[in-house]
Amino acid sequence: MNSSDNPRSAFDPHVWVIDLDGVVWLGDHSIPGSAEAIRRLQDAGRAVVFATNNASMTPEAFETRLNGHGISSYGNVVTSAQAAATLVTAGERVYVIGEAGLIDAVSAAGAELVGGHDDGPIDAVVMGITRSFDYDMLRHATRSVLAGARLIASNTDTTFPASDGIDPGNGALVAAVETATGRRAEVAGKPHQAMAKLVASQWQGQGICVGDRPETDGDFAVELGYAFGLVFSGVTLEADLPVRPEPRIVAADLERLVESVLD
Numbered sequence: 537m538n539s540s541d542n543p544r545s546a547f548d549p550h551v552w553v554i555d556l557d558g559v560v561w562l563g564d565h566s567i568p569g570s571a572e573a574i575r576r577l578q579d580a581g582r583a584v585v586f587a588t589n590n591a592s593m594t595p596e597a598f599e600t601r602l603n604g605h606g607i608s609s610y611g612n613v614v615t616s617a618q619a620a621a622t623l624v625t626a627g628e629r630v631y632v633i634g635e636a637g638l639i640d641a642v643s644a645a646g647a648e649l650v651g652g653h654d655d656g657p658i659d660a661v662v663m664g665i666t667r668s669f670d671y672d673m674l675r676h677a678t679r680s681v682l683a684g685a686r687l688i689a690s691n692t693d694t695t696f697p698a699s700d701g702i703d704p705g706n707g708a709l710v711a712a713v714e715t716a717t718g719r720r721a722e723v724a725g726k727p728h729q730a731m732a733k734l735v736a737s738q739w740q741g742q743g744i745c746v747g748d749r750p751e752t753d754g755d756f757a758v759e760l761g762y763a764f765g766l767v768f769s770g771v772t773l774e775a776d777l778p779v780r781p782e783p784r785i786v787a788a789d790l791e792r793l794v795e796s797v798l799d
């Protein structure tokens with residue numbers, strides 16, 4: 537079939553923004569075919585960007601982890617922690633609830649990190665997923681926000697897929713602070729503007745966002761002006777269709793999605 541026979545062959549995006557959880561891996565397990573599909577895109581000269589709302593790890597740690605799955609990603613990882621760090625300014629006093637990825641990003645932005653027992657004024661509370669979340673953190677965040685600190689969330693994904701089931705996401709932690717304070721967090725990661733700006737400032741051209749979650753990956757595609765490619769290898773199943781926003785392409789997994797565009 538040549539291009540004049542197949543209208544879909546006109547769709548050949550240059551920038552591929554690929555989600556990690558539920559697309560490349562589930563927990564520690566590679567999703568079969570994803571590494572080969574990514575290599576195929578890279579060999580075909582496409583820009584492959586890895587965009588994750590997981591703020592717990594640094595981009596370098598994600599590169600190492602991707603490498604362990606046979607995927608080369610050097611300089612092409614964007615995290616919601618980096619996006620959240622664009623919402624604080626140098627010199628601000630920031631209480632971070634999160635892990636290494638968020639702590640590194642916020643301190644690299646020049647903010648002063650303050651601990652949970654610091655009594656001084658706090659400019660912002662920045663929240664990302666951490667498995668050590670506890671009542672003391674909730675109390676300090678609540679008091680800081682009630683005293684005037686901005687509430688910033690790396691992301692508000694309610695859950696994320698683990699290899700043995702569904703785990704509560706940062707959205708569940710942020711909801712606790714929002715409930716206690718009556719304030720709404722400013723959200724940095726997919727599908728929000730801070731993360732879109734990070735992508736758009738580094739990669740240009742027609743693009744596609746591939747992900748397993750319409751309300752993050754799909755809306756992120758809309759924010760970037762990209763197509764949305766939905767895969768059923770994560771939290772969304774084919775039985776959940778129709779979804780909003782409407783995907784340009786649906787596929788069982790990344791391997792089949794890439795095949796349907798490149799073949």
Ligand SMILES: [Mg+2]
Pocket residue numbers: 555556557558559747748749770
């Ligand atoms: Mg995902």
